[in-house]
Amino acid sequence: MSGTDDATTRGGTREDVDSLAGAWALDALDDDERALYERHLQSSPAARDGAEQLRETASRLGVTTPAQPPPHLRASILAAIADTPQERSAPAASVVAGARPASSGRSVDAPAAPGAPVDLAEQRRRRRGRPGYALLAAAACAVVAVGGVTYAVDARRDADRLSATVAAQERYQEQVESVLTSAGAQVVRVDATGGGAATVVHAGTRAVVLADLPPVPDRQYQLWFVEGQTVRSAGLLPAPADGRSTFFVPDTGGASGLGISVEPVGGSQQPTTQPIVLAPIPA
Amino acid sequence: MSTMTTSGPRATGAAERGSADDALLAAATGDQHAFAQFYDATVPVVFGTVLRVLRDHAQSEEVVQEVFLEAWRTAVRFDPARGTARGWIVTMAHRRAVDRVRSSQASSDRDERAGIREPAPYDSVSEEVEVLLEREEVQRALSALTPVQREAVDLAYYGGRTHREIAEDLRLPLGTVKTRLRDALIRLRDVMGVTVA
Incomplete structure (x- = not known):
C-alpha cells in the first residue's frame, strides 16, 4: 500500500488537507461522495479552507489552454441576462451549517461549498436542512465509499415530503445516519441492469439502500430480501428525490442478498420481473 | 477563522x-x-x-x-x-x-485518454502579458508534478473520471489515488503560490 508514493509538502500544510480534498477539488468524486464530503467541510472550517485552496488551484489548470468561444455566444449571453432576474439576498457572511430552515429558499444562505451554486447535492442538502453533521462528516472520511446522502425526507411516504412532521423526518434521518456513520459499515455498490446503480450500506443487520435508478413511469421499484431460493418483499422504494431514493432497512434478518425489481404500483407479493439489482449482503 | x-x-x-x-x-x-x-x-x-x-x-x-x-x-x-x-x-x-x-x-x-491531449493552442492575438505570465506559471507548476501525479490529475480533471475509476484504470488502490490527487494539488498550490493570505 503506498499512501506515501508521492512527495509530501512543506510542514504543516498537508495536515490541513484531508485525503479527499484533492479528488473533491478536481471533481473526481461521484455525487454521493461529494455531498458527504461537502457536509464534512461544512463542519470543519480548517478542512474547508484547505480544500478550497486546492479547488482554487485546480481552477487554474485551464489557464494553459484558453480558448475563445464565438462572438455570438457573448451576444447571446448578454442578451439573456437582461431578461434574467437575479437572486437578491446577500449571502450569509460565513459558513456555518447551523440552523437552516428546511424550507429555505436558495437565495438566503451562503452556499456551503462556495463556488457550487448549481450543485444538486448542495440543493439537496438545503432542502434537507438539518444541522449537526459533525459525526456523519467524521464518518464520511472513514466510510468514503458510502454513497449516498440523498435522504428522501420520508422514504415511506414519498409524495408528501412537506407534510411529514419534522419529528418523523428527524427520526428517519437519524436511522439513516446511524447506519451511515456506523464504524463498521460495509458498502456494496451494484450497477443496475438497464442503467443506474444501487449502493447498500450495511451496519450489522441494518442497512440503507441508496438507489440511483432511472424513473419507471406507472411502476415502482420494489426491494426484496433473497434468502436461498426464497424471496420476500422488503418494501417499496420511495420516489426519488433528485434522481435518488433512500430506503432504510431496519433488519436484513438472515437474508443473503437484496434485490430490486420493477413492479406495478403498490408492489407485488413476489417479483414479477427480473431483478435489475442483486446485491449480496456481507456476512 | x-x-x-x-x-x-x-x-x-x-x-x-x-x-x-x-x-x-x-x-x-x-x-x-x-x-x-x-x-x-x-x-x-x-x-x-x-x-x-x-x-x-x-x-x-x-x-x-x-x-x-x-x-x-x-x-x-x-x-x-x-x-x-x-x-x-x-x-x-x-x-x-x-x-x-x-x-x-x-x-x-x-476515449478518456484522448481527453488528456492538449487542444490546439490558443489563437488569440491579443493575449496580455499577465495572461502569458500566468500561463507560464501554471505550466511550470505542472512540470513540477511527478509523471504519475500528472497522469492522475489529467484523468480526473480533463477525463472526468472519478477517483474510483482512476484506481480501476490504473490498477491502484483507491487510497493511493486519493493521496496522489491530493498531493499533486498541494504541490501545484505551493508552486503557484495559491496561499491563504
Whole structure:
C-alpha cells in the first residue's frame, strides 16, 4: 500500500488537507461522495479552507489552454441576462451549517461549498436542512465509499415530503445516519441492469439502500430480501428525490442478498420481473 | 477563522484577479455592463476548460451559456474572501462539464485518454502579458508534478473520471489515488503560490 508514493509538502500544510480534498477539488468524486464530503467541510472550517485552496488551484489548470468561444455566444449571453432576474439576498457572511430552515429558499444562505451554486447535492442538502453533521462528516472520511446522502425526507411516504412532521423526518434521518456513520459499515455498490446503480450500506443487520435508478413511469421499484431460493418483499422504494431514493432497512434478518425489481404500483407479493439489482449482503 | 485569517486564495495575477472579482461583485447588484467585463475576463479559461473536458464545441458553448446565466443569477453568492471570481465560475463550469460527460451515453465511447491531449493552442492575438505570465506559471507548476501525479490529475480533471475509476484504470488502490490527487494539488498550490493570505 503506498499512501506515501508521492512527495509530501512543506510542514504543516498537508495536515490541513484531508485525503479527499484533492479528488473533491478536481471533481473526481461521484455525487454521493461529494455531498458527504461537502457536509464534512461544512463542519470543519480548517478542512474547508484547505480544500478550497486546492479547488482554487485546480481552477487554474485551464489557464494553459484558453480558448475563445464565438462572438455570438457573448451576444447571446448578454442578451439573456437582461431578461434574467437575479437572486437578491446577500449571502450569509460565513459558513456555518447551523440552523437552516428546511424550507429555505436558495437565495438566503451562503452556499456551503462556495463556488457550487448549481450543485444538486448542495440543493439537496438545503432542502434537507438539518444541522449537526459533525459525526456523519467524521464518518464520511472513514466510510468514503458510502454513497449516498440523498435522504428522501420520508422514504415511506414519498409524495408528501412537506407534510411529514419534522419529528418523523428527524427520526428517519437519524436511522439513516446511524447506519451511515456506523464504524463498521460495509458498502456494496451494484450497477443496475438497464442503467443506474444501487449502493447498500450495511451496519450489522441494518442497512440503507441508496438507489440511483432511472424513473419507471406507472411502476415502482420494489426491494426484496433473497434468502436461498426464497424471496420476500422488503418494501417499496420511495420516489426519488433528485434522481435518488433512500430506503432504510431496519433488519436484513438472515437474508443473503437484496434485490430490486420493477413492479406495478403498490408492489407485488413476489417479483414479477427480473431483478435489475442483486446485491449480496456481507456476512 | 480563529486559527487562520482567511482572505482566500490569492492568485499571482493580482490585477487580473481584482478586475474579474470587482466586475462580478458589481454584476451582483444588477450591473450588466460589469457582467460583460466579467465575461470577457474569464471566458477564455472557462471555455478552454469546458472544451477540454467535453471536446465538442457545440456542447461546450451550451455549458458556457448555462454557466454564465447561472453566474448572473447567483452572483450574490460569490464571496471574494473564499476564492477568486474566475475560480468560482471555472469551478461551476467544470462541474457541469463533468456531469455531462458522466451522464452522457456517449461517455462510454469516449476515449478518456484522448481527453488528456492538449487542444490546439490558443489563437488569440491579443493575449496580455499577465495572461502569458500566468500561463507560464501554471505550466511550470505542472512540470513540477511527478509523471504519475500528472497522469492522475489529467484523468480526473480533463477525463472526468472519478477517483474510483482512476484506481480501476490504473490498477491502484483507491487510497493511493486519493493521496496522489491530493498531493499533486498541494504541490501545484505551493508552486503557484495559491496561499491563504
